[in-house]
Amino acid sequence: MAHDVCIVGGGIVGLSSAYFLAKSGLSVNVIERDSIGSHASGFAYGSLSPLGEAGNAEDILPELEIARIGMDVHNLFAKELVETTGIQTDHRFRPALDLIFTEPEAVKAKEQVEWRADEKGYKVEWLSSDEALKVIPHISNEILGAVHTEGVADIEPYKLMLALTQGCELLGVNISHGNVINVVRNGSELQVTTESGSVACKNVVLAMGPWMINTADWLGIDVPIKPLKGQIVRLNSPNVDITCSVGWNGNYACTKPDGLLWAGTTEEDVGFDDKPTTAGRDLVIQALTKMIPHLEEATLVQHTACLRPLPIDGKIILGPIANDENIFLATGTGRKGILLGPAMGTIISQLITGHNPKIDITSFSPSRFQNV
Ligand SMILES: Cc1cc2nc3c(=O)[nH]c(=O)nc-3n(C[C@H](O)[C@H](O)[C@H](O)COP(=O)(O)OP(=O)(O)OC[C@H]3O[C@@H](n4cnc5c(N)ncnc54)[C@H](O)[C@@H]3O)c2cc1C
Structure with a gap:
């Protein structure tokens, strides 16, 4: 049977999305090529600082509203994940x-x-x-x-990834290993293909960090990220x-x-x-x-x-693509992904479960690249 959602990428953005989607009662499959949290999400510094760095940042983060949600979700994680998994993530102000x-x-x-x-x-x-x-x-x-x-505030990113992984598993998320090489529509379903087979689902979330650049060929759109x-x-x-x-x-x-x-x-x-x-x-x-x-x-x-x-324009990429409303991109967090990732996960979950996000995310839409 097709999963409700298949998520490609086991970094903080992918796993946060999986967590909130599973909490909403959807069946979720995460596919990760290496190990969960084995890239930036597990080895970042872990600072949660929505206001930027004084004397350095040119202006207010374009994602400030998402950063505010990020602080709230981190507070929630600090309580909820520790309670459910017993893993301390070292969240502290x-x-x-x-x-x-x-x-x-x-x-x-x-x-x-x-x-x-x-x-x-x-x-x-x-x-x-x-x-x-x-x-x-x-x-x-x-x-x-x-x-x-x-x-x-700050957290220990690797510990957070461990807690999130276990939190996802306790909610029934299936985490599998595989290198995704294509996503194609097959009637009412989407087919996510890895080197060893394919998985059917109703929605796909691509949360592949900088490797999102590889999706351009699959999706037929430009994802200008490096x-x-x-x-x-x-x-x-x-x-x-x-x-x-x-x-x-x-x-x-x-x-x-x-x-x-x-x-x-x-x-x-x-x-x-x-x-x-x-x-x-x-x-x-x-x-x-x-x-x-x-x-x-x-x-x-x-x-x-x-x-x-x-x-390329320094802003996160978040939302469905123009040519398929069931394929969502979630990436582009630059230096702020530990802070923003959990908030992006809640927004992805709201979009897929048909709830309007509380904030306007239009300016982060992938279609800003498709329309040029
Ligand atoms: C040195 C450093 C310090 C940082 N410090 C902070 C900080 O203090 N605070 C902060 O908020 N942010 C910080 N960041 C930024 C933050 O780490 C990133 O923005 C964030 O981790 C990105 O998360 P992600 O889930 O999008 O990507 P990733 O963590 O890169 O996860 C993407 C995953 O997708 C997988 N993948 C890719 N292609 C495929 C495929 N084809 N099939 C299957 N899986 C695939 C990858 O293997 C990877 O595990 C820092 C970053 C760095 C480099």
């Missing part, structure tokens, strides 16, 4: 401290403090360098100041406890509940190569020691790299 080294960064940061301060649920303030050094004494004393934001590689290190740094997520110029560092200092990141346009490199590691350490200079005793424990799905 901890402040962000964005460091400002130059006058142009300070101008932007102060503007951002103004609009961030209007956002409900957050406390955002500009700190002088002395005030910032009191919050985290290990940061550089060369800063001009910093923006301190309360209300932001991989953007990022690297992260985890350090054992005795006596240096960074209790905020310290940020500067797209880089970040924080002591996580595992006791390690996590730091990132790079942005590398190198295709689908997702191997950690010494050059990438050195760039991360360089930025880290600009933010937190005295790490002489720190030792490297883990070094990872993975690929963000980056759409």
